[in-house]
Amino acid sequence: MLVPWFRATPFAAAHHYRDRTLLVRAPARAPLAVERLARVLPSADPSALWIIDLPGTAALWLGYLLRRRLGLALALGFDGWYDPEGCLDGRAEIPLLLTFGERLRGTHPRTEAGLLLDRERLKTEASPLRLDNRYSLGPEGFPPLEHLRRAGRRSVCVFTEGGVAPDLGAWLDDVRPAVAVEIVTRFEARAA
Numbered sequence: 091m092l093v094p095w096f097r098a099t100p101f102a103a104a105h106h107y108r109d110r111t112l113l114v115r116a117p118a119r120a121p122l123a124v125e126r127l128a129r130v131l132p133s134a135d136p137s138a139l140w141i142i143d144l145p146g147t148a149a150l151w152l153g154y155l156l157r158r159r160l161g162l163a164l165a166l167g168f169d170g171w172y173d174p175e176g177c178l179d180g181r182a183e184i185p186l187l188l189t190f191g192e193r194l195r196g197t198h199p200r201t202e203a204g205l206l207l208d209r210e211r212l213k214t215e216a217s218p219l220r221l222d223n224r225y226s227l228g229p230e231g232f233p234p235l236e237h238l239r240r241a242g243r244r245s246v247c248v249f250t251e252g253g254v255a256p257d258l259g260a261w262l263d264d265v266r267p268a269v270a271v272e273i274v275t276r277f278e279a280r281a282a
Contacts, residue, residue, distance in 0.1 A: 101191075103172035104184045116189035124151040131249070134162055139233070139243045140204030141167075143250040143258055146183040149206045154190045156203065163199035167207045167232075169225055176221035177214045204247075205232070212255055226257040235265050245270040 120128075127148075134140070142149055142164065156162040172180025207227070216222050233241075246262065246269055248254060254262065254273055262271050 097166050097169045099171055100168045100187055104188050107184050116185035120151045124148050128155040134201055134203045138245045138247050141248045143207040143209050145210050146208035150186040153206045161200035162203040164203055164206045167205040170211055171223050173221055173223055176223035177216055178223050232261040235268055247272045249274050
């Protein structure tokens with residue numbers, strides 16, 4: 091169901107990093123804040139679409155842990171071009187994308203749970219001295235209502251920090267009349 095929401099752009103950016111011979115190394119362990127977060131999430135419900143909108147590294151670690159431990163698949167909704175000279179430089183995200191891609195090779199998920207988003211896509215400060223590669227997700231970044239219905243999704247649960255990002259909020263407003271929406275904002279993954 092979620093295959094159309096896999097984004098190749100960050101992986102292309104990863105190769106851009108390699109071409110520039112920048113150090114690309116992922117930490118060996120998940121940050122404790124993400125480990126705790128993985129333990130307190132509710133059980134996945136096949137009738138609910140999860141949207142995890144956390145800072146990039148926290149979202150990637152959480153997606154990785156949920157796949158390894160519970161067999162949950164979360165489609166990558168990152169749509170930005172990371173650049174070492176940009177507002178979204180990717181120095182933390184790129185190593186995780188490459189490492190987790192290798193570590194998850196050959197693992198087969200049991201359930202599709204939802205989408206992973208990089209909360210930093212809009213929040214990072216712009217600077218006239220850096221490439222402004224921030225982005226917002228448009229309607230094509232989220233499953234349309236008819237797609238949710240065909241997949242048997244009757245609710246959407248958003249896990250985020252603070253308020254809902256404007257691009258995500260616009261999509262939630264569109265689907266809210268037809269599906270239940272729950273927003274869980276009590277997670278703190280900033281330590282990732």
